[in-house]
Amino acid sequence: MNLRTRFKKIRMLPLPIAPTLIAIVVALMSPTLALATQRVVIHVDADAAPGGDGSGRFPFNNIADALTLAGTLGGAVVVVEPGQYPVSSTLRIQSPIDLRGSNVMEVDAAGSPTGSIAPETETRIVGTAALGTSTLVSVAPSAGGVLHGVEIRNLTFDSGPASGDDLSFNKTQGYSVHASAFRGQTANGIFSVASSGQIVGNYISVNVTGAAVAAGYPASPSSVEFTGNRVVRNIAGLVLIGSTSRVPETGDQLDVLVRNNDLSENNRVLGFSFGLRIFTINRPLGDTQSTGNVRATIQDNRIADNQIGVTIDAGFPFRRVGTCDPRVFTGTFDLDFRGNTLTGSSFIPSLITFTRNQAALHQFQFDLWQYLHSATCDITDPDGTLADALIDNPELDPFVGPCPNDATHELLGNTLIYNGTVLPPM
Numbered sequence: 531m532n533l534r535t536r537f538k539k540i541r542m543l544p545l546p547i548a549p550t551l552i553a554i555v556v557a558l559m560s561p562t563l564a565l566a567t568q569r570v571v572i573h574v575d576a577d578a579a580p581g582g583d584g585s586g587r588f589p590f591n592n593i594a595d596a597l598t599l600a601g602t603l604g605g606a607v608v609v610v611e612p613g614q615y616p617v618s619s620t621l622r623i624q625s626p627i628d629l630r631g632s633n634v635m636e637v638d639a640a641g642s643p644t645g646s647i648a649p650e651t652e653t654r655i656v657g658t659a660a661l662g663t664s665t666l667v668s669v670a671p672s673a674g675g676v677l678h679g680v681e682i683r684n685l686t687f688d689s690g691p692a693s694g695d696d697l698s699f700n701k702t703q704g705y706s707v708h709a710s711a712f713r714g715q716t717a718n719g720i721f722s723v724a725s726s727g728q729i730v731g732n733y734i735s736v737n738v739t740g741a742a743v744a745a746g747y748p749a750s751p752s753s754v755e756f757t758g759n760r761v762v763r764n765i766a767g768l769v770l771i772g773s774t775s776r777v778p779e780t781g782d783q784l785d786v787l788v789r790n791n792d793l794s795e796n797n798r799v800l801g802f803s804f805g806l807r808i809f810t811i812n813r814p815l816g817d818t819q820s821t822g823n824v825r826a827t828i829q830d831n832r833i834a835d836n837q838i839g840v841t842i843d844a845g846f847p848f849r850r851v852g853t854c855d856p857r858v859f860t861g862t863f864d865l866d867f868r869g870n871t872l873t874g875s876s877f878i879p880s881l882i883t884f885t886r887n888q889a890a891l892h893q894f895q896f897d898l899w900q901y902l903h904s905a906t907c908d909i910t911d912p913d914g915t916l917a918d919a920l921i922d923n924p925e926l927d928p929f930v931g932p933c934p935n936d937a938t939h940e941l942l943g944n945t946l947i948y949n950g951t952v953l954p955p956m
Contacts, residue, residue: 569606570603570606571607571608572596575589575610575611578590593610594621596610600627606627609630610685616657621655623668624670624671628681632684633647654688656688661694667682670701678702680705683710693715693716694717695717696737697712698718715736716737718741720740723746729741732760740761740766741769742770745782747780752783755789756788756791758791759791763795764803767803767804767807770809772808772811773810774813783825785826786824786826792831792832796836800837803836804837808841812846815848825864825865828865829870833871833872835876837875838875840915841881842907842909844899848898850933854932860902863906864908883921896928903940904944910950923956925955926942
């Protein structure tokens with residue numbers, strides 16, 4: 531008799547078990563699991579009757595109630611049975627929670643996730659129209675501080691008609707996302723800022739941006755392993771950001787390993803869609819932060835059939851949006867490319883620029899976006915993955931305009947180093 535059958539049979543017993551006794555019940559049913567986690571196990575089943583208590587006999591019929599109970603306990607294992615779980619307001623994880631769905635995802639011969647879920651195993655979290663632009667599932671501390679130890683696995687995230695992120699991590703250390711599927715027209719399938727963890731073996735498709743990983747700060751750094759994922763057929767694939775975003779704290783360092791991923795077929799917007807984009811700054815007009823830094827190893831990835839394979843650019847170095855931005859932006863890229871396959875790009879294979887990517891490609895945008903100043907881009911690329919890159923590294927700012935910073939064609943002073951050689955401005 532398999533474990534799922536045992537739960538179904540035990541659930542039919544007549545007497546409920548109070549939430550405070552759930553750990554004892556779990557220990558009797560699955561001693562190994564209880565000893566491994568030392569945490570209460572809370573059960574969720576979309577087919578359960580209302581009014582459950584989260585026990586194996588009387589599970590909750592929605593995930594929100596399970597997360598609320600887990601929060602009062604200071605953390606728990608939340609086991610969610612197959613089914614569809616509609617969400618009309620953000621599901622918030624604010625304590626150390628292990629959220630486990632039931633998805634059994636198929637993999638191809640290379641071991642990459644295909645996005646196909648075995649019949650009758652899918653746990654699907656679906657946004658409703660009421661969710662609007664809010665995040666489907668948010669992981670963040672409740673009030674200040676930093677959250678530690680959140681694991682999410684074997685789930686499907688589907689924004690439905692909503693358009694916020696599927697899953698976001700904010701000031702969370704030691705997280706992991708495994709073997710999950712992300713679908714729908716979301717802003718980001720996964721968004722991570724000021725957070726460290728692992729994103730492994732997921733399938734992310736048909737989003738605006740498949741995944742975005744932003745920098746952290748000393749109290750909550752950003753060190754992320756992004757491995758074995760398939761990020762395909764989005765408007766944008768994977769984005770690495772050298773500054774914080776959506777948090778009040780100023781952080782300017784991202785460390786990331788991007789290995790053995792399929793970042794392909796992201797080509798839904800002509801001349802823009804990309805497999806991988808790395809940029810320095812993503813702070814809004816009027817903010818004070820003006821620097822960002824990315825240190826990344828890009829290894830053994832398939833980057834195929836995108837509009838642009840790889841983009842390395844400044845990001846959002848505002849010059850003006852209605853009003854002048856007084857900031858002068860800078861930053862560093864320390865990038866190591868090894869063993870990647872970059873092929874089949876519809877527009878250009880790769881772009882390296884010290885201004886915003888679209889300003890470099892469409893120079894009429896120079897009145898909106900400025901160049902970095904005194905920035906350094908140091909690229910190690912022994913395989914020549916970026917050998918055919920379009921390079922935009924002028925010696926002087928080509929734009930003169932009405933803002934105080936634009937009175938002259940000032941010297942930019944940026945440095946591009948490729949395989950140990952300093953390339954001249956061009």
